[in-house]
Amino acid sequence: MTEMTRTNEFDTSADRINRFLVWQTPELSSPTDPLIDALKAAAKTYDAKVSPDAKRFADESQSASLTRLARGAGMHVRPVRLKEQRIGEAPVPLLAFRKSDSGPDDPVLLHRNGKDWFVAEAAGEWKRKKCATFELQAFDDTAYMILPNLPEGKISGKQLLMFGLKRSRREIMAFMGLTLISGAAIALIPVVSSPLLDYIVPEGNVGLLVNVALFFGLVLGVNILTRFAAGIAQLRMNGHIGFELRAAAIDRAIRVTDKTALAGQPMPSAPVAALSTRSMEHWHRGVWSMVLSVLASILIALPSLFVIATASAIGAALIGVILLIILVLGYLISKRRIRVLLNGVATPQSWMTNAYEGLSMLDTVRSTAAEGRLFSKWTDAFLALRHRFLSSDRVGVAASAIEGSVGGLLILSAVIALAVAGGVSNGSAPVALVIAAGNVAGAIVALLSAFSKSSMLGIQYRMIDSLLKGEAQPVGTCLVPPVLSGEISCQNLSCRHGNASRLAIDNVSFDVAAGDHIGITGPSGAGKSTLIKALLGLIECEEGGVRFDGMDMSVLDAQAVRQQIGIVGQSGQLFPGTLFENIAAGAPISNEETILAAKKAGFGRDIEALPLGLNTPVGETECGFSGGQVQRILLARAFACKPKILILDEATSALDAELQDHVDWAIDEMNATVISIAHRLETLRNCDRILVLDGGRLVEQGSYHELVENDGLFGSLIRAEVAV
Numbered sequence: 001m002t003e004m005t006r007t008n009e010f011d012t013s014a015d016r017i018n019r020f021l022v023w024q025t026p027e028l029s030s031p032t033d034p035l036i037d038a039l040k041a042a043a044k045t046y047d048a049k050v051s052p053d054a055k056r057f058a059d060e061s062q063s064a065s066l067t068r069l070a071r072g073a074g075m076h077v078r079p080v081r082l083k084e085q086r087i088g089e090a091p092v093p094l095l096a097f098r099k100s101d102s103g104p105d106d107p108v109l110l111h112r113n114g115k116d117w118f119v120a121e122a123a124g125e126w127k128r129k130k131c132a133t134f135e136l137q138a139f140d141d142t143a144y145m146i147l148p149n150l151p152e153g154k155i156s157g158k159q160l161l162m163f164g165l166k167r168s169r170r171e172i173m174a175f176m177g178l179t180l181i182s183g184a185a186i187a188l189i190p191v192v193s194s195p196l197l198d199y200i201v202p203e204g205n206v207g208l209l210v211n212v213a214l215f216f217g218l219v220l221g222v223n224i225l226t227r228f229a230a231g232i233a234q235l236r237m238n239g240h241i242g243f244e245l246r247a248a249a250i251d252r253a254i255r256v257t258d259k260t261a262l263a264g265q266p267m268p269s270a271p272v273a274a275l276s277t278r279s280m281e282h283w284h285r286g287v288w289s290m291v292l293s294v295l296a297s298i299l300i301a302l303p304s305l306f307v308i309a310t311a312s313a314i315g316a317a318l319i320g321v322i323l324l325i326i327l328v329l330g331y332l333i334s335k336r337r338i339r340v341l342l343n344g345v346a347t348p349q350s351w352m353t354n355a356y357e358g359l360s361m362l363d364t365v366r367s368t369a370a371e372g373r374l375f376s377k378w379t380d381a382f383l384a385l386r387h388r389f390l391s392s393d394r395v396g397v398a399a400s401a402i403e404g405s406v407g408g409l410l411i412l413s414a415v416i417a418l419a420v421a422g423g424v425s426n427g428s429a430p431v432a433l434v435i436a437a438g439n440v441a442g443a444i445v446a447l448l449s450a451f452s453k454s455s456m457l458g459i460q461y462r463m464i465d466s467l468l469k470g471e472a473q474p475v476g477t478c479l480v481p482p483v484l485s486g487e488i489s490c491q492n493l494s495c496r497h498g499n500a501s502r503l504a505i506d507n508v509s510f511d512v513a514a515g516d517h518i519g520i521t522g523p524s525g526a527g528k529s530t531l532i533k534a535l536l537g538l539i540e541c542e543e544g545g546v547r548f549d550g551m552d553m554s555v556l557d558a559q560a561v562r563q564q565i566g567i568v569g570q571s572g573q574l575f576p577g578t579l580f581e582n583i584a585a586g587a588p589i590s591n592e593e594t595i596l597a598a599k600k601a602g603f604g605r606d607i608e609a610l611p612l613g614l615n616t617p618v619g620e621t622e623c624g625f626s627g628g629q630v631q632r633i634l635l636a637r638a639f640a641c642k643p644k645i646l647i648l649d650e651a652t653s654a655l656d657a658e659l660q661d662h663v664d665w666a667i668d669e670m671n672a673t674v675i676s677i678a679h680r681l682e683t684l685r686n687c688d689r690i691l692v693l694d695g696g697r698l699v700e701q702g703s704y705h706e707l708v709e710n711d712g713l714f715g716s717l718i719r720a721e722v723a724v
Contacts, residue, residue: 034122035062038107039069041126042093042146047166048073060480063588064560066095066144068480076251078145079586082136091240093120096143105140142588150248155468157461160280161287163248164241171237175230175292180299182226186439187303234292241288242281249277249467256470262540276467283460286453293450301443304436311436319440326444330451337392338458392455478557484564485549486514486644486673488535492544495534503542504530506696514644517674519684519704521717522693528677529570531693532647535675536562566638566672568651574630579607580614583636594640600666601635602659628654635663639670646670649677681718690714 033056040050050073056065066077082096091112097105098121109120111128118128151159165172253273301323309316364370489512495505505527512518520528533539535546537558546553548561574582583594591614598604606629610616618624625633631654638646646667652660664686667674678684685704692700692707692714700712707714 035065035107036069037122037126038095038109039066039073039146041120042095042109043073043075045093045146045167046075046148048075048148057480057482060482063144064480064563067560068557070146071149074149076147076149076247078147078247079142079588080145082139082141082143091243093146094143095146097140098138099140108139110143141590145247147247147251148244150252152472152474154471157468160284160468163284164244168237168241171233171240172292174233175237176295176299178226178230178233179296180302182230183300183443184303185220185226186300187307187436189435189439230296234289237288238285242285245284246277246281249280252472253277253467255472256467258538259471259473261538262473276464279460279463280467283457283464286457286460290450290454290457294447297443297447297450300446301440304439304443307436308440315437319437323440323444326448330448333395334451334454337395337455340391340395341388341455341459343388343391479551479555480557480560481548481551481564484561484644486512486516487549488512488645488673489547489550490534490544491547493531493534493541493546494543495530495539496542497530497539502696504696505534507544508693508696508698509544510691510698510701512673512675514673515671516688517676517686519687519690520675520677520693521679521681521684521690521714522699523713523717525695526693527696528693529649530696532567532569532649532675532677535647536565536567563641564643565645565647566641566643567647567649568631568634568638569647569649572630572634574618574625574633577618578614579610579616579618579633582618582633583614583640585637585640587641589640594636597640598632598636600639600663600669601632602655602662602666603629603632603636606632626654628656628659631655632659632663639666642670643672645673645675647675647677650679651676652683653680681714681721692717 035056036050036054039054043050050069054069054072060068063077063079070077077095080094082094094110096108096110098108099105106121109126111118111120117131117134119131120126120128148164150163253276257273305316305319308319489510491509493505493508494503496502497504508527508531520531522528530539534541537546537553537556541554548556553561580591580594583597589597594614595604595607598607607613607616616624631651635651638648638651652663655663660683676684676687684690687704689701690704690707691698692712694713700707700710700714702710708718
C-alpha cells in the first residue's frame with residue numbers, strides 16, 4: 001500500500017512538472033503570430049512597444065494572451081461587443097477577428113474616421129486601408145479595445161498632464177498656428193484703418209470704400225474660420241485624450257483599490273472612486289484648456305502689439321508692462337482662490353458620499369427613522385463646502401474688477417504713450433493705435449477668464465490626489481497560470497484584517513483534490529469569508545500560502561487565477577446594463593452560451609418570458625427581479641465562464657427545493673472543484689468533506705456523517721439548527 005502511494009505521488013509530481021514546462025513553452029508553430037503582430041501595430045498608436053520576444057503560451061486563451069502582453073507594454077485591453085450603435089463611439093483601435101471558413105479567424109485592427117471605416121491587417125503590413133463596405137457580420141461578436149495605461153507608481157501632476165500629449169501634437173500645432181493667423185487677421189484692422197481715414201473717406205471714393213469693406217469682411221471671415229478650426233482642433237484633442245484617460249483612470253482606481261483591500265485597509269466609497277476617475281479627466285482637460293487659452297491670448301495679442309510698436313515703441317512697452325502685471329495679478333488671485341477652496345478638513349466630495357450612501361440604503365434609513373440624522377450629516381458637509389465656494393467667490397471679485405478695467409486702462413496707456421512721444425501729426429494714427437490696444441485688451445480679458453476657472457482645478461486635484469499618490473497593484477509582473485485542474489492546497493495559512501490584533505485566519509491547512517466538493521461552515525465571525533478572500537488573492541497572507549495545482553498564489557497573476565474561478569457571494573449584485581451583460585460579465589461568449597448558462601442556473605424560462613430576452617435592461621437601483629431570480633442570474637454568471645473552481649457563499653439560500661436540486665445537478669455536471677459556504681448545514685450533506693472553522697482556526701474536518709458522530713462543534717451547530 002505504501003509503495004502504491006509513493007507511485008501515485010510520483011506520478012502526480014511528474015504530471016505537475018510536465019504541465020508547468022508545457023505551459024511555459026511558447027508555441028513555435030509559426031515564425032510570427034498574427035495576434036501579437038496586431039497588438040504591436042496597435043501599440044504604435046500610443047508609442048508603446050511590445051517586447052520583441054513576446055510569445056503566446058500553450059493552452060493560454062486568446063484573452064489571457066492579449067491581457068498579459070498588453071500589460072507588459074504599458075497598455076490594457078477591454079473586451080467589447082461589436083454593436084452597430086456603439087462601435088463607432090471609441091476613438092481607439094479595435095482588435096477584431098474576421099471570420100474564416102478555412103482556418104482560424106484573422107486578427108485585424110479596425111479604425112474609424114468620421115463615417116469611413118479603415119482596416120489594418122497582416123496581408124497589408126498593418127497599413128490602414130479604407131473599406132468600400134463594412135459589415136459587422138463578417139467579424140466575431142467580441143473585439144478588444146487597446147488602451148494606454150497611466151505610469152506605474154506615484155504620479156505627479158506633470159506626468160498626468162503629459163498623458164496622451166504625443167498623440168495630440170498635430171492638434172496642438174494646428175491650434176497654435178490657426179490662432180496666430182486669427183491674431184494676424186485682427187491686427188490688419190488697425191493697419192488698414194490709417195489709409196482708410198486719411199485718403200479713402202475724405203476723397204469719397206465709393207469703389208475703394210466697397211473694396212475696403214469687402215476686405216474687412218474677408219478678414220472677419222478668416223478670423224471666424226480660424227478660431228472655429230482652432231476650437232475643433234482643441235475638441236479633437238480633448239476627445240482623444242479624454243476617452244483614453246478616463247479608461248486609464250478607471251484601471252488605476254481598480255488597481256489602487258485592489259492594493260488597499262489586499263492590505264486590509266478601508267476602501268473608498270463608490271461615489272468617491274467614481275468621482276475621482278471623472279475628476280482626473282476634467283482636471284487634465286481643464287489645465288490644458290487654460291494653457292491653450294493663455295497661449296491663444298498671447299498669440300492673438302502679439303500681432304497687435306507689433307502694430308502698436310510700429311506706431312509708438314513707448315506705447316508697446318507700456319502695454320507690455322501692464323500685460324505682465326495683469327498676468328501676475330491673475331495668477332495670484334487664482335492661487336488665493338484655490339487655497340480658500342482647499343481650506344478645511346472635510347474632503348470636497350464628502351457631501352456627495354453622504355447623499356449617495358444614504359439614498360442607496362433608503363429603506364434602512366426610513367425603517368430606523370434616521371432621516372433627520374442623515375439630512376443633518378449631509379447638510380454639515382454641504383454647507384462646509386458651500387462656505388468655501390462663497391469665500392472663493394469673494395476673492396474672485398477682484399479678478400472681475402480687473403477684467404472690467406482692462407480695456408480702458410490699455411487705451412489710456414496708448415493715449416499717454418502718444419502724448420509722451422510728442423503726439424502724432426497724422427490724425428488717423430491715434431485711431432489705429434486705439435484699435436490695436438482694444439484688440440490686446442480683448443485678449444487679456446480672455447486670459448483673465450481662463451485664470452478664473454483655475455479654482456475648480458485646485459479642488460479637482462485634491463479629489464484625485466489619493467488616486468495619484470496611491471500604490472497600485474502591480475500587473476504584468478506575475479505568471480499567468482495555465483488552465484487549472486481545480487486542485488487547491490492551503491498550508492499554515494494565516495491572515496489578518498489590516499492592523500487588527502487578532503488573526504482572522506490562524507494556521508489553517510487543508511488540501512482539495514480536483515473535482516472535490518468541499519463545504520465550509522462555522523459560527524458567525526469564524527473566518528469563512530476571510531478564507532475565501534485568501535483563496536481569491538483578495539487579502540495578503542501573513543504566513544503560509546495558497547497553491548493551485550502546486551503553484552504558489554504569490555507568484556501567480558491573481559486576476560488571471562480569478563478568471564478561472566466562478567463565484568457567487570452573499571453580497572453579489574447586478575450592475576446597470578442588459579441581462580446579457582450581467583451574465584457574460586465581460587467574458588467573450590455568445591448569446592447561445594449565455595442562454596445555456598442561464599438554463600443551468602434554472603433561469604432559462606424566466607428569460608423566455610421576458611419580452612426583450614437577454615436585452616432586458618437592468619437598472620442601477622431597481623433591477624426588477626426577485627431575490628431568487630437575482631441569485632440565479634449570479635449563478636448563471638458563474639457558470640458562463642465554465643470554471644474549474646466554483647465558490648458558492650450562501651448562493652442558493654433563496655431557491656426552493658426544486659430549483660436547488662436543478663442547480664445541484666448542473667454543478668455536478670461541470671466536474672469542477674466546488675467550495676460551498678452555508679449556514680443551512682443540511683445543504684452540505686453531499687459534500688465530500690466539510691471544514692469547520694471557529695475563531696479563525698480549523699477545528700474539525702470530515703464528511704457530514706463523520707462530523708455528526710464526532711459530536712463536536714459541527715454537531716452542536718446541527719442541534720442548534722434543529723432546535724430552531
